Amino acid sequence: MIRIGFIIGLLLWCTTTQAQQRPHYSQYLQNMSVLNPAVTGLNKGMDLRLGVRSQWQGLKDAPKTGYVTFSTPISFGGDMANYRSSDLGVSEPVTKDDMYDYTASMPHHAFGVLFLNDKTGPLNRVTGNLTYAYHLAVGERANLSIGVGLGASRLGLNSSALLFEEEGDPTVGGGGEINKYLPDLNAGIYFYGPTFYVGASMQQIIKNSVAFDGNFNVGKEVAHYFVTVGNQFWINNNFSVTPSVMLKVVNPLPKAFDLNLKFSYNNKLWIGGGYRKDDAFFGTFGFSVANIVVLGYTYDYTTSNLNTVSTGSHELTLRVLL
Template identity: 35%
Template sequence: MKLLYPILKFSVVTLVAFGFYCPANLQAQQEAQYSQYMVNYFTLNPGVAGTGENTEIKVGLRSQWAGFEGAPKTGYFTIQGALNRVNSSDITKHKSKKYVKQFNPHGYHSLGGYIYHDATGPISRSALYGAYAYNIALANSLRASLGAYVGLKQFRVDGSRLQFFDPNDPLQAGQSEIVPDASLGLWMYSNKFYLGASIHQVMGNSLDVFNNAEGGDALQRHYFFTAGVNVRLSNEWYWVPSVLVRMVNPVPTSFDINSKIKFKDLLWGAASYRKDDAVILMAGFTLNGNIDVSYSYDITNSAIQSYSRGTHEIVVGLRLKNRPKTHNPSDFW
């Protein structure tokens, strides 16, 4: 049956705000959304695995639309790094400047893992993925990495948080379904720019969590396109403007425009505009060269701005050294 029949235990305003989470539009909202993807592009693109100097562990927590009962809440854990990148003595040196521009001309393998849980009212989704990427040099200062996530995704409805016209409705006991899932991603980068393209839910499996007599809902493919440039303002300051485009049927194409200012590898601040949704302010810092902490606040500018107290997100990361003096241009982002 369609989830339209149960009555959510929310206010009318909340129902309007969460209307797009109902099954009629479920296929449009099957992927978790993050504001701080700039500090962890691996959540968008498996090709990012191993492109940095370090093995990176990151944990993110997001509370969307504060003030609404049952508002979206998301948590994730990622780990990714290179397996066999060579030492700096084997890296071809192209230019001698303060900021090292050294590249491994040989290909190398990377592995990673990605776990997330996202809940909106009675509807939740969880995923567990392993990731693999292969990284090659295209030119002296240009590399490309092709990667994939492969794993399982679970969708669940908590019947205890719903009310029903039919007291015998089997959905009261709750429903869940697990399906295999995969994503593909390509990441091209140097120390001056990056380009990325990824496809999530490439398998297009269908699921029927709601016992719909008309058949299940398909997992729609989500397309993400990213691009950014690294502008050196001085020996210590960098400006990184970037853009993210999201495409998924049947939702209109959306995009983010981002502007990030970075001081060495110590502090950064950024602002982002998400089309028809929010203005986002964020900042972060690095401790001891291996602990990253960042926070963002979304100022909602959609129809629910009068009711929402914004969205909060925090990301904490740990950098584990792969090998000493091994450099990669991705670290400049």
Template identity: 35%
Template sequence: MRKHILISLLLLLHLSAFSQQLPHFSQYMLNGFLINPALAGSENYAEIKTGYRNQWAGVEGAPESYYLTAHMPLGKMNMNTTATSVPYRGRNGSKALFKAYTKRDVTLAQPHHGLGFTAITDKAGALKRSDFGLTYAYHLPLNKELKMSAGITGGLSAYKVDEESLQLTDPNDPTFTGGNYNRVKPNITAGLLLYSKRFYIGSASSQILQDELTGSLSQDDSNEASSRVHHYLMGGYKVMFTPNLSMLPSVLVKYASPAPLSVDANLKLLYKDKAWIGGSYRQNNDFVLLGGLNMNNLLQVGYAYDMATSGIGRIGGGAHEVVLGILINNNGKIFSPSDFW
């Protein structure tokens, strides 16, 4: 009984810390595949990205999250003329790139598939969660400029409590023997995306298979701690001011009952599509500073700093996040706006 109570408290603390059960990454705009599996294979190349987030660095046992993702197109044709990609400016120059954004497409892209892989680990105090998933997506052109895609990720979520980090009055307490609080659960995420080279709008739902995490704490089943479905609605539009300067406003709406609705408003400024700075604002008065580089269309580096103005974030000192991306087989040296969503 006490074991179930302890684990439930850990889960509830973790839930209240994030306002959700899933880890949050401020640079989801640099890796939308983390949220929406419909993005798998949207590029003209394979990409591998890894990220690390240190939340409330000044608090002992504060949350740490890190991930590794990879996805690639399968059967994609017309690699230089698709719904999202435009010629690399190093080959055709800034004016040609600007013209490619403003003119209408003249060729119809063909349907193609996307494959992906995701590994995410989230640790807070003694509680650790690891998610692993395989993704399939299908991309269907609706006209010469617009595409729609649907994706699904199936995998496992593993929950573990580190007994050694728990400080017990009685180390031999039989309550904590047997390790029954370590669980492995199936997990499904599904998403839809409507996109072009100028805008995108999409939705996704994760933890579709809701399941009990801790077992019943009492005869009242209403006290059970269970996984919750997380819903996301996202959208953004790229505004080209000059051949060298563009702006990307975007929004992300998140909801997971019983947590309240959460909204992120984002704005990024890009110079030559090679360097960007920007910021995000969350409705709970949190601000995020963003910056990054796209180097030779082979390597991407991004950094984010969360400045919390209320709650434990003020004591913990905010959060630091770093993302590194590698583009593989980018033979056409193509740049895709979705890298900066």
């Protein structure tokens, strides 16, 4: 008989096998590239970001996610060959006065990488992507980028953690780690300026089978669609408020959304919160040091039926601009 902890985890996975298969992120605003490859190379210089998320604390075998992204604009070919990478991309306005001085980046290429590790009980997905984006200037104060991420995932099942009534159940083989390697393809588009952004992306374009046994073909990946919109409003020269929303479409689930509100001082210190439909309320805060190192933390208060066994979720992000 399968142990109770794994039943909960397996039910969560089986539910998401036909629905939500990608991790939740409460701090996606701090690392939009986990959702949209078109954000690759948006900022000046090299951009390194790391994040960890512990979902549903108190629930045995609950999801744990870690990720690393790196991107940089690249100057090569034609007129771009005469520019340094640090001349390309944009810098976020720190004050309202900076907003008026904001100019669009010159058209440029950008490359990056993404590594993601997502573990739920005995199931573990490791994904590696190479990302590319091209940023085109639209007028003097806006850019439009189109991006793609291509790589592979290793979906692993630790069958030794499973206990069956019949030893050596053929559904998962004879025990030990069972791995399945899958291609991964994502794409997106992003329109942005000094105070606004609008993005759309699609993940898991290739709908791979996720069955671990050739005779068991029920599980299959489904496409995930994301739409993100946000705008920063300056209260005075130093303080701003940024409302934003993310719409998520994963058939056959109902459409889901995140609502966010962020209050910021000079884009160096911020506090905010949000609501994820039928899942959680969350609060977040963060700060930057010399506009080079940025730290952020979010706590989710679970509002679904899991709140009877979970004390919430924690997420921590680190960003380093080189």
